[in-house]
Amino acid sequence: MAFENPSREEIKTILEQTGNIAVVGLSDKTDRTSYMVAAAMQDRGYRIIPVNPMAAGATILGETCYASLADVPDPIDMVNVFRRSEYCTEVAHEAVQAGARILWMQLGVVNMEAAAIAADAGLTVIMDRCIKVEDAIVRPVRS
Known part of the structure; x- marks a missing residue:
């Protein structure tokens, strides 16, 4: 059976019920997409938890960075995964072990094995979508 992302209405509900977002692959470099997207999500009220072994112990977006999901x-x-597709299987296993409810692979990131691992463990899976774009669509800022 082919993979299908949740509907926009389901994504809206997911985002409304989400507080803590562990961002795997979050860079400490402000010009990187992962940093810009995470900062935007933080501005929208989500708590961002950086996960990047190369920056473990550092502070990114005011939060301590962890080496792995198991360390959080x-x-x-x-x-929320900002890693190349081939690394997502390991991330899916870690997400399951960490007790996450959602595995979200960013735009351009697709891994069917990772999706199956997460889905089989009861996680909602979203692939090849930008969380910042989806959040802006389903939860527009009202002035």
Whole structure:
């Protein structure tokens, strides 16, 4: 059976019920897409938890960066992945072990094995979508 992302209405509900987002592959470089997207999501009220072994112990967006999802001491609602597709299988296993509810692979990131691992463990899976764009569509800012 072919993979299908949740509907926009389902994505809206997911985002409304999400608080802590662990961002795997979050860069400490402000010109990187992962940083810009995470900063935008933080501005929208989400708590961003940086996960990047190359920056573990550093502070990114005012939060301590962890080497892996297993090192994060707080509950994780969503794992947002900014890694190449071939690394997502391992991330899916870690997301399941961490007790996350959602595995979100960013725009351009597709891994069917990772999706199956997460879905089989009861996680909602979203692939090849930008969380910042989806959040702006389903939760527009009202002035």
